[in-house]
Amino acid sequence: MxxxxxxxxxxxxxxxxxxxxxxxxxxxxxxxxxxxxxxxxxxxxxxxxxxxxxxxxxxxxxxxxxxxxxxxxxxxxxxxxxxxxxxxxxxxxxxxxxxxxxxxxxxxxxxxxxxxxxxxxxxxxxxxxxxxxxxxxxxxxxxxxxxxxxxxxxxxxxxxxxxxxxxxxxxxxxxxxxxxxxxxxxxxxxxLPAVPVTGPAPAGGPDAPAARPGEGVLPFTVTVVSVYVFMFFQHYLALYAVPRTSASFYGVVLMAYACLLVIVQPALSRWIAGLSYRRAMRVGFGAMAAGTAVTGLGGHAGIGAGAALICLGEIVLFLKNDLEALARSSAAPAVVFGRQRLAAGIGAFASGVIGGQLYGAAEGAGMERGFWLAVSLQCLVLPVLLIPLARRGYAGFRTRSGDGLPAGPAGAGGARFGGGAARGAGGGG
Missing domain, CATH: 1.20.1250.20 (MFS general substrate transporter like domains)
Structure with missing residues (x-):
């Protein structure tokens, strides 16, 4: 066909x-x-x-x-x-x-x-x-x-x-x-009418420079790590929260979490798009680190506040990762989102395997709070390893104006690092 x-x-x-x-x-x-x-x-x-x-x-x-x-x-x-x-x-x-x-x-x-x-x-x-x-x-x-x-x-x-x-x-x-x-x-x-698979051509026309090899490695990697740390919360909060509060309170937390996502993500979308990738990682992973640490305090207040902070981290990281993946790739959007799903699968699988062993060990030692502290430390350490990659990855993605370097796959807008907006691809991604 x-x-x-x-x-x-x-x-x-x-x-x-x-x-x-x-x-x-x-x-x-x-x-x-x-x-x-x-x-x-x-x-x-x-x-x-x-x-x-x-x-x-x-x-x-x-x-x-x-x-x-x-x-x-x-x-x-x-x-x-x-x-x-x-x-x-x-x-x-x-x-x-x-x-x-x-x-x-x-x-x-x-x-x-x-x-x-x-x-x-x-x-x-x-x-x-x-x-x-x-x-x-x-x-x-x-x-x-x-x-x-x-x-x-x-x-x-x-x-x-x-x-x-x-x-x-x-x-x-x-x-x-x-x-x-x-x-x-x-x-x-x-x-639904049919639409072109690849969407409009990137800014700069058909003769615009081709995408560089490895252009999507950083968003793919950050997505793996984002989902990896998030799924600790997704997989193990019930085991931790229900005995310390109640099943009904846990249900309320899940409902409130989903409602926050529905309301807050659209409200923050322009702000998130305007963040540099490095700053978005700091905000997102920082919120997840704070959230998992607060969750470890236990009780209704600790678990509720921890979930809200983790929700903020998810809102920032998950949207920004998709925007960056589009901005850094000349591939069709469907291909970009397929790769992002693969990254999410790798992160979820790793979290399930590692988290089960980690939570089992913490529970056996009566130190379930230590589990959340270990997750919080991972949220802090992993971005420190990724930010240097972000700096190098953005080095070639500048606009034609100002520095004489060719435009990246984001087209005429480029994807800037440091002070400007991290912009999406001009069309087909």
């Missing part, structure tokens, strides 16, 4: 398709998180799988979901962004439908989970690339932060919406989610 034809390179698209895509992102995450957070319960309590088996299944599924973004990007390059999203939604719809016969058959349920994970891997790079296609660099922070808010709103509402059905009527839950995904897929087919 050839690439999609659409509005033409550089052409502006109406706001309607983007608004639908944001609404679809909310519904997709709402449906997914009505199911996925409860998978360990369903696999263990209903289907009788051992906890070790459940952990292995969920770890592999998560790795597929993240690292498969590279495959999703390649598919988007071949058949187009909209077509890739349609394939992904068809796969996820089939996966959720397969849970219905899988409610009494463990092998079928595991297969259904992997189908859902494969669909997620294919969908997200094309989704983000479609969202920024045709957008100029000033629009990208707003669009990506709005996308993050849509996803996080679904994350916040999905689990409580599904809680009454998980154990009592799981068939009703999976049937409802299947219908939801089918409707969203139909909307993608009917309401």
């Amino acid at each position: 050839g690439r999609e034809r659409g509005t033409g390179a550089g052409g502006r698209r109406p706001a309607g398709p983007r608004l639908f895509l944001l609404a679809g992102s909310f519904l997709i995450t709402l449906g997914s998180f009505a199911v996925l957070p409860y998978m360990s319960v369903l696999l263990h309590q209903r289907l009788g799988l051992g906890l070790g088996t459940v952990g292995a299944v969920l770890a592999v599924a998560s790795l597929v979901q993240f690292s498969g973004g590279v495959v999703g990007a390649a598919l988007a390059q071949r058949i187009g962004l909209r077509s890739t999203m349609l394939v992904a939604l068809a796969v996820r719809t089939a996966g959720f439908a397969a849970f219905l016969p899988g409610l009494d058959r463990p092998a079928v349920a595991v297969g259904a989970l992997f189908l859902v994970s494969c669909g997620a891997a294919l969908y997200l790079p094309a989704n983000k690339a479609y969202l920024v296609a045709g957008a100029d660099e000033a629009e990208r922070p707003r669009l990506l932060s709005a996308s993050g808010s849509a996803f996080n709103a679904g994350i916040a509402l999905g689990p409580p919406a599904a809680a009454p059905f998980v154990l009592g009527s799981p068939g009703v839950l999976f049937a409802g989610v299947t219908v939801l995904f089918a409707v969203v897929g139909l909307g993608h087919a009917v309401l």
Whole structure:
């Protein structure tokens, strides 16, 4: 199949398709998180799988979901962004439908989970690339932060919406989610026009200098480390917080965390885009270091305040990493976002492996607070190792005016280090 034809390179698209895509992102995450957070319960309590088996299944599924973004990007390059999203939604719809016969058959349920994970891997790079296609660099922070808010709103509402059905009527839950995904897929087919895969040409025209080898190494590396330290909080807060507070308080913390992401990230998107990468790393990792240290104090106040600080770190780092990845690459946005998903998968996998051993040792010694101190120290040390890479990585990315160096892949705006804004790619990324 050839690439999609659409509005033409550089052409502006109406706001309607983007608004639908944001609404679809909310519904997709709402449906997914009505199911996925409860998978360990369903696999263990209903289907009788051992906890070790459940952990292995969920770890592999998560790795597929993240690292498969590279495959999703390649598919988007071949058949187009909209077509890739349609394939992904068809796969996820089939996966959720397969849970219905899988409610009494463990092998079928595991297969259904992997189908859902494969669909997620294919969908997200094309989704983000479609969202920024045709957008100029000033629009990208707003669009990506709005996308993050849509996803996080679904994350916040999905689990409580599904809680009454998980154990009592799981068939009703999976049937409802299947219908939801089918409707969203139909909307993608009917309401989204095709757009070019690569978007508009970078500023400077077709004869602009090619991207340098290794241009995306730094955002990839920072994304690995950002997700690595964040997933300690994601994976192990429940084990730490529930015995020291309550399950209901933990649920309130998760809900408040998601609401902060929805509200604060769009409000801070322009400020984050204006930060140099070095300063963004300082702010983001600094907030995560403070948050994990405060979490270690325990109690309602410590855990609540720690979660808020970690939320700030996530807001800054995750958005900035995507913006920098786009700014430093001449590849199509779908390829860039696929690489970013792979980086996130590596970070999440490493955090799961290392964190399990670290938390187990801390718990065995009765020093769970020391676990959070160890994570906080990693948040402080790792950026110190990365900032020199940032300085060297930015050395060649200057605008033509002023220093005589060729423009980087960010086009005429460049990506500045030190005092200016770190700008997104002029078009195709």
